Amino acid sequence: MIGDTMTLLSLLGRIMRYFLLRPETLFLLCISLALWSYFFHTDEVKTIVKSSRDAVKMVKGKVSEMLQNDRFGRLSILDAEFSKTWHFKNNNVAVYSIQGRRDHMEDRFEAAADYVKAHLPDLLKQQLQSFEREKRESASSYASILEQRILDVDREMLGKLSANHDEAGTTCLVALLSDRELTVANVGDSRGVLCDKDGNAVALSHDHKPYQLKERKRIKRAGGFISFNGSWRVQGILAMSRSLGDYPLKNLNVVIPDPDIMTFDLDKLQPEFLILASDGLWDAFSNEEAVRFVRERLDEPHFGAKSIVLQSFYRGCPDNITVMVVKFKSGAAAGSSKSR
Structure with missing residues (x-):
């Protein structure tokens, strides 16, 4: 008993x-x-x-x-308690990232995340510039370029990491602003959300979780299984059903790198800002809560990114937490990308 x-x-x-x-x-x-x-x-x-x-x-x-406690005073005190805190700000883009309660910082300082950071943005930028020059003669699109480059990076990374028996994996969330369109590619359970002109939360991506019907059926067809160990996991190991890297599960074809890609009309949405964040944030905030929280703090130095990261920590999030906030300027366009 x-x-x-x-x-x-x-x-x-x-x-x-x-x-x-x-x-x-x-x-x-x-x-x-x-x-x-x-x-x-x-x-x-x-x-x-x-x-x-x-x-x-x-x-x-x-x-x-x-x-x-005083909001800003409390935040500055906690900064010293995180063994790995990383932040960045440039014009209308701000990022804040903490290790949190994890033993390791996988959002940024990890082999798969570092590889994607080093290889995806520059080559993607080159392909997009070439596409812009030859757009009239090209049958490609922003969506197809994003998809192909993400798949290429996964294939290249698998070759290198598997040779060293490195089982690292990463999510990938990329937002591309062009003319008046926003194209978002997502692999894994990082998530994007946009605040439109009325303050509404607009989902920019959908998490790839093993318990989802579509993913569960695909995993079963591949001969795999999901089981519950704190969360639903593929083969009892991975808490997401798509990723870059994770070569042992890729070899079984139970985890795949295929991105979901969505396109949005910016003239219609007239967005105030967008949030790209790792799953640590979404363990503590819903899309709507995150938009409301950041919208009230856009005048802060990190546009609310720092505050929402630390608030997620306060709420008991056990994971690494990384948040990017992009403020939209009238008549201006900017691109951003993020990986776990």
């Missing part, structure tokens, strides 16, 4: 780690356990319900205490 109770408590701890600050999830969890306790009258369930309530109260108290 003691072993069973510890197993249940361990599972509860894992669930709370990932979903503790999502009120709707906590509410449903407590109601479900309370009903279970009512109908089956098991002492161990009653113990878990009480423990979960106590934990919720404790964490809510901590969060309230943090939020009562």
Whole structure:
């Protein structure tokens, strides 16, 4: 009985780690356990319900205490606590990135992310410039160029990393502004969202997660499986179903590098800004919450990128967190790219 109770408590701890600050999830969890306790009258369930309530109260108290502190003063104090913090700002683009609670900084200082950073932007820029010069005679498009270059980088990287038995992998999220169109290519579970002229959140990408029906069917057809280990994972290993790198899973064809590409009319949307971020942000914020949060902080030095990264950390995010914010200027266009 003691072993069973510890197993249940361990599972509860894992669930709370990932979903503790999502009120709707906590509410449903407590109601479900309370009903279970009512109908089956098991002492161990009653113990878990009480423990979960106590934990919720404790964490809510901590969060309230943090939020009562001065916003900017609190942020500067925390800067010194992160072993790897990286930031960048140039004109209308700002990036802020922290290692957070992870043992390693995979968003930036990792073999696959470094390879994509070193090889994708410059070659993509060259291809796009060539396309602009020969556009009238070319059958290509921005979408096809993005797709082909991303697939090329994945193939080249797999050859190099697999030779060294390096199993590193990365997401890839690229936003290209041209004329009055925005083209977004996505591989993995980094995510883009745009704030339109009315303050609405417009999704620029869709996460590639193993539990999604389309991805689950594809993985099954390839002879693979997904299992739950804190989150749904391909072959019990990878928490996303598409990536660049990850050569052992690529060899099995259960993880693929194919990007989803979406195009948006900027004249119609008249955007204020866009956010490109790794999955660490989206563990703590919905699209709508992120847009509201950043919109209120666009006058900050990093256009709200720093504040939302550290707020995600406050909310208990266990992952690395990287956020890019691009402010739109009237009549101006700018391009940006980001990889995990």
